[in-house]
Amino acid sequence: MKNSILTLGITLLFLTPFIMSAQEVQSVQDLFIALKSHPQTTGDVIAFEKATTGKQLAFSNLFPTITAYSSFDNYSDPSSMLPVTPNGASYLVQHQEIPQPFSDQIFRAGVSISMPVFIKSIYTTANKAKHLQKSAQAKQQINLLQNEAIIVSSNANLNYLDALAKALESKKQSLLKTKEIIELKVKNGRAPGSSLLIINNGIHQVEATKNEIAINREQAISAIESLTGIRVDTPIQMLETSTIDNSVIKSLEPLQQKVLADKLAYRAEKEKLLPSLVLRGNYTYSSGDAYNNNLSTNTDFSTIGLVISMPIFNKNQLTQIKKSKLTYNATLNEFEKLELSLKSQATQLKKSLQLLYKSEKLYQQNIQDKEEILRISKTSYQSARISIEDYLKYEDDLVLEKSKLYKAQAKKWQTLMKLAVIYGNNIENLVK
8 A cells, every 4th residue: 555655656746747845835734735636636526527427417318309310212112202191192193283292212301309208217317316426526525535634644643753753863862972971981991891882782773763764754755745746854733623523424425325326226227117208209301203293392291299118028127127236235235334334443433532642641741750760860870870771771761652652642643534534524624
């Protein structure tokens, strides 16, 4: 997943017209604005527009279809240019001087119209398209929230890593000062030479850990850059400005609307077995040379009527009904599984969030205590009351406690973002 995000980020560097520098980013809101104009988000907009077009297409089936046509036919025997009644035919036979509407070459032109008066499945299909549009709209919003959550979580992780790097640098400076004292003691014969090896090893471990942090920083920076086109070299300070509204699990809406759409699709397939009523009309103009005297003649006629039809047996349609029912049941089952999963996840996240708030306060107090203990241990080591190994343990304890605090703070933001996505909260109102 991380590799795919990194690859996407590299690709977008070539597609993005320009990249904002980190200095231009004043707040996390700037990143949200950049996200909305990014290809990652515009792709969701296109998906919504496609669903809207699908809705329009479904409703277009309710409109009349008007078609113009023309033809030129050459017959082996004279054919009628329009329907002729028996009385009319008798009159024409008696008056051969009149061009009779029969010819072996006939030009025809006209207009036909067809319009559904009552086809139940069309109305159901149009209703289905409405729910698919709502599903696409909800999915677009949830995807936006998920990407905003990634930005906030990545920035929180970046803040955690930078704070940890500063804590390690503080530890390194403390070790360097202690090293100066040890060098003096070794020189005066008051401490063994191995003490220098131990303190140097501690300094090297700090540097190695800082290198690992630098690698992880690049991953967090890349995750933000892949979604916004902006490289954030330093973390942006964030403030929680609102609480989570957990009244409705809005992230279920895309699939919920899809369930309703599939249910209507199943109903529409069954309704195709019902009678349908269609209005049909036609106007035809015909011209040609009469077969009896070769005089040019033309005529026109029109028809209009209602056509009712009903399938008696259609094996293919029966199979389509079964297929659509299976699709509906599968989507409904997927929705029920997701609902149970999100409810369980939300409960766990809310409990974790309460514990994280509590842990944050405890770690802050522990850091104050361990800073005082470290100060005392330095004095004790200089007075030769404790060994260098014991002193280094107190240095490690302080950094470890700071890392727990920073990690808890990052996890707090990540937990908040997960809850915001689950409940469909506006992240832009939660974070500043």
